Amino acid sequence: MTTLGSRRRLRESALAALFLLPSLAIFVSFFFYPLYRLVYLGLHQQNRTGSAERYVGWSRFGDVLTGEQFTQGLKISSTYVLYTVPLGLALGILLAVAAHRRLRGIKIFQTIFASTIASSVAVASVVFLVLINPQVGYFSNVGFFSLSNPDTALRGVALSSVWQNLGLTFVIVLAGLQTVPEELMEAATLDGFGPIRRFFRVTLPLISPTLLFLVVVLVIFALQAFAQVDILTSGGPAEATQTLVFKIFNSREPLAQSSGSIMAIGLFVVTLVVTAFQFVLLNRRVHYGD
């Protein structure tokens, strides 16, 4: 009886391992190994051609992470987070609330609002580029987000991202709104609450888990923003839009690989800390139903 039981357990464990193997393979080859390589590259200085390397040690980490490249990139990335996340979230909630009602043809609007999900960052950026094109664009003369001015270029990039992420934010908030029981809104109405009070007192707290998720995702998106920068400004003008990821991307040649790797690890840690912080801080204000 015992041997039979343990043999069976062994067989089940083997089966479990077999099922886990594909995802394990993917994680190892695309996550754990690259992470290991990053640390390795950070610890070794390449020569000009990348044909030889020597160990330089952990002291490089301190130098790079306090250096101007990294701090400047982090500053631009943080500004970018501040530009994109609150605005994107607010617009997404606004659109979702507007579209969350039983009206004839509302599905058409919901589809339109969600449509940017279907476009890639590259496509969205090119569309935006055309919109603000000095010759043919509709918004060619708007100085507030002009891409040719170092003081405003980051806003332009941020605006395109806000627009590009709006579909995702909209769809997720809409899904959140649909989980709020109709009877609760009716109870709030009978309690004498108008639409605005209903939203802040009932809807918002009930969709707070959804919003927490969105904040985390949007912050990570913003910290990792690259394609829109590359397409819209290539980091210019005057390096004003060089986000951290863009700077890391620019450290591809062998001589810079060590510092690029360290910056990448730095970004990873920053993202991790910010996300953890968000969970701890916001979790206290989030209601997870019953």
Added chain:
Amino acid sequence: MNVPLIGHPTATIGAHSTSVRARLPGVDDDDGHVREGEGGIVAEVVFEGVSKRFGDVVAVDDLNLTIADGEFMVLLGPSGCGKTTALRMIAGLETVSTGTLRIGDRVVNDIEAKDRDISMVFQSYALYPHMTVARNIESPLLARSFTVEGEATPRKLHRSERDDRVRAAAAALGLTDLLARKPAALSGGQRQRVALARGIVSRPSAFLMDEPLSNLDAKLRAQTRLEIVALHRELSTTFVYVTHDQVEAMTMANRIAIIEQGRLQQVGAPQAVYERPANLFVARFIGSPPMNTLAARLDLGAGAPAADLGTAGRIPLSGSDTLGSLAPRADGSEIIIGVRPEHLVLVDPAAGDPAAAGSDTLAATVAAVEWLGHERHVIAHTGADGSAGSPGSPGSAGAPIVVRQTTEGPAPVPGQTVRIRVPAAHVHVFDPVTTERLG
């Protein structure tokens, strides 16, 4: 945030319902009808030819109903009959398609739900899951203005005034110890009480309840029924209560409005509706087990009308109050007679019971006996041998009849031939076409 608002000792459940009014500030103890805030406004609810259509579906069809101020009105009917729609129209959660809906002296057709001064307990209770019990109960006090004793104009309540009222409402429903909890940490019965407390805290002009007991178990349901009735007695507010459960309707209502397929069937006190159902639907819907109904032919005889049930027998109608309305009917016309199970008496011809030979008995065969402890139900089929007569013919042989008996005396056994005495005084007569009561 998690500090309990109240440090009072426990209000014991069961004892709390007797003094609700005394504990609610602003409710005048000497005259329950004077409510602070409303100043004794008459909160009569009147439907005048009200209909509600959803596309092609008529949910409520030309409803005319006056719910008196302070009345406990139960809207009763099977699911989908339109009773909840009628309630939601009072609340303002559904618009009125046609007709006029008045609350007090105000036509409320175009008045928004939030401005109607009405509270409602939902079937799901609809408590705010992210708020404590105290905040849930407080909710109706936040947005509205109230007239405070000694002040002329209504105003928003201060925090301390709100807390007082929350405490009073919570005490009235035995929730004092639960004020700091969230709904997820409450039992079904406790959630139900919170919903009631939230309903009474603003002292609305009308209190609506949509099947509030349907999520409770049988024992708690019976207990809560009593408590809601006590609450009504103490508050003297108009209660409109929707249910499909006739026991709730019978035990709680001042009057019952029975609704079927969007149409009002009958309005009346529970006893009146039970004793004189207006039509076949009401006759069969009210009462458990339901009224027995049998197809028969009218036999006018020589001034002594009777219901001819074919081979099963012949029941005199002389004792009923239907004589006047039966007179103009043609001899031999089809009628439906109804008798409640408790009015039927089983007589055993074999035992030499003299009543068995009476003219007001039907031949029947016992099919089954259900023993319920305090009583038993004998299910019998009419017809001398349980199979005589052709189906569909008057007397509808084989139609089951339920007889309600005490458990004293020997029970009949299935297959036994018996006679069922039908006391003429308890026979209801209905028109088979219009289904209306005759007489």
